[in-house]
Amino acid sequence: MRPTKAIVRLDAIVHNLGVAARLAPGSKNVPVIKANAYGHGAVEVARALAPHAPALALACMDEAVALREAGIDHPLLVLQGPNSAGDVAEAASSGIWLMLQDPRQVRWAAATRLRTPLTAWLKVDTGMHRLGLAPDTLPQAVAALRESDCARDEMVISTHLSSADETDSRATTDQLAAFNRATAGLALPRSIANSAGILYWPDTHAEWNRPGYLLYGNEPAINEGPAAAPLKPVMTLASEVIAVRTIEAGEGVGYGLRWRAERRSRIGTIPVGYGDGYPRHAPSGTPVRVNGVNVPLVGIVSMDAITVDLSDVEDAGIGSPVELWGANLSVNDVAQSAGTIGYELLAGLTARVPVESQGHESRGQSRGSE
Numbered sequence: 421m422r423p424t425k426a427i428v429r430l431d432a433i434v435h436n437l438g439v440a441a442r443l444a445p446g447s448k449n450v451p452v453i454k455a456n457a458y459g460h461g462a463v464e465v466a467r468a469l470a471p472h473a474p475a476l477a478l479a480c481m482d483e484a485v486a487l488r489e490a491g492i493d494h495p496l497l498v499l500q501g502p503n504s505a506g507d508v509a510e511a512a513s514s515g516i517w518l519m520l521q522d523p524r525q526v527r528w529a530a531a532t533r534l535r536t537p538l539t540a541w542l543k544v545d546t547g548m549h550r551l552g553l554a555p556d557t558l559p560q561a562v563a564a565l566r567e568s569d570c571a572r573d574e575m576v577i578s579t580h581l582s583s584a585d586e587t588d589s590r591a592t593t594d595q596l597a598a599f600n601r602a603t604a605g606l607a608l609p610r611s612i613a614n615s616a617g618i619l620y621w622p623d624t625h626a627e628w629n630r631p632g633y634l635l636y637g638n639e640p641a642i643n644e645g646p647a648a649a650p651l652k653p654v655m656t657l658a659s660e661v662i663a664v665r666t667i668e669a670g671e672g673v674g675y676g677l678r679w680r681a682e683r684r685s686r687i688g689t690i691p692v693g694y695g696d697g698y699p700r701h702a703p704s705g706t707p708v709r710v711n712g713v714n715v716p717l718v719g720i721v722s723m724d725a726i727t728v729d730l731s732d733v734e735d736a737g738i739g740s741p742v743e744l745w746g747a748n749l750s751v752n753d754v755a756q757s758a759g760t761i762g763y764e765l766l767a768g769l770t771a772r773v774p775v776e777s778q779g780h781e782s783r784g785q786s787r788g789s790e
């Protein structure tokens with residue numbers, strides 16, 4: 421087997437959910453496990469988190485149905501709501517909660533005859549202008565759902581924050597004020613905070629929070645918030661050096677020979693590339709950890725391999741352990757070097773990378789050790 425794999429500590433994810441709970445003691449948390457649990461393996465992560473959370477959140481029905489088919493019977497919340505009236509019926513009958521984010525979805529829910537009522541959340545647009553009902557239409561939507569008897573009374577009113585990871589931005593306070601105006605007369609439970617809201621904006625903590633990124637051990641703010649939260653690292657993207665050669669000053673490495681050695685250099689090759697989700701835009705100099713030392717990436721990232729300069733790590737050779745990101749090399753730092761965010765790197769891992777989950781008893785189902 422190729423040595424490249426994502427090692428995932430499920431117990432650390434459970435720990436990080438506990439951190440969210442301690443930061444917002446009055447809130448219930450719906451862990452967000454969309455996009456294959458941000459690359460960590462949705463089924464394994466769902467099994468680990470279900471005993472600790474009232475529901476788990478996905479982006480779309482397809483993701484929720486895939487978890488049902490994998491045997492996850494926990495309540496699931498679909499953040500973008502239904503794509504058809506048929507989705508409403510399927511959701512209601514299979515314990516899937518729907519976040520309704522536009523008038524068409526509200527009409528589908530209100531018009532569908534349901535044997536089991538739907539658990540509906542309503543989303544209001546308070547300034548991000550991506551999804552959500554216009555604030556002045558919220559009372560109508562609530563009334564329509566109540567009259568139709570299709571939804572349970574305990575609707576949760578939610579919104580999404582555009583800028584909570586910018587700890588000095590005014591946008592969050594503005595959105596909070598708009599949300600409070602929109603929900604003032606409704607006396608319904610609310611949900612506002614994502615990870616950044618939980619970490620940096622206590623005023624956004626409501627009856628329900630929706631932590632995603634922080635569960636996976638990283639903070640969303642690059643310019644980091646007031647106090648670093650005691651999150652535990654979760655994923656190590658690991659590999660090994662599979663080839664080493666010495667080149668002379670002036671010789672080039674990789675496609676286009678875009679990096680040239682300034683001195684005699686020992687070049688190591690690692691079997692990971694953009695075909696695995698390692699970012700092609702990572703420039704020479706991006707840190708890669710070999711034998712416990714950060715060395716620079718050199719040359720263009722190719723589909724199946726990267727090259728690094730091992731000249732300063734004498735004991736590194738074929739078989740030396742590699743950390744592309746993990747406990748000792750933050751995915752945020754690799755992302756910053758590549759001009760993106762850690763979210764994209766985690767969610768962008770491809771199916772070629774096996775996920776080895778560890779640290780959770782799941783009735784013999786886990787592929788991991790322990």
Ligand SMILES: *Cc1c(COP(=O)(O)O)cnc(C)c1O
Nearest residue numbers: 452499580614615630631632633
């Ligand atoms: C993805 C998502 C979240 C989680 O966001 P993080 O920044 O990962 O915590 C919460 N709410 C909604 C609606 C989302 O789409």
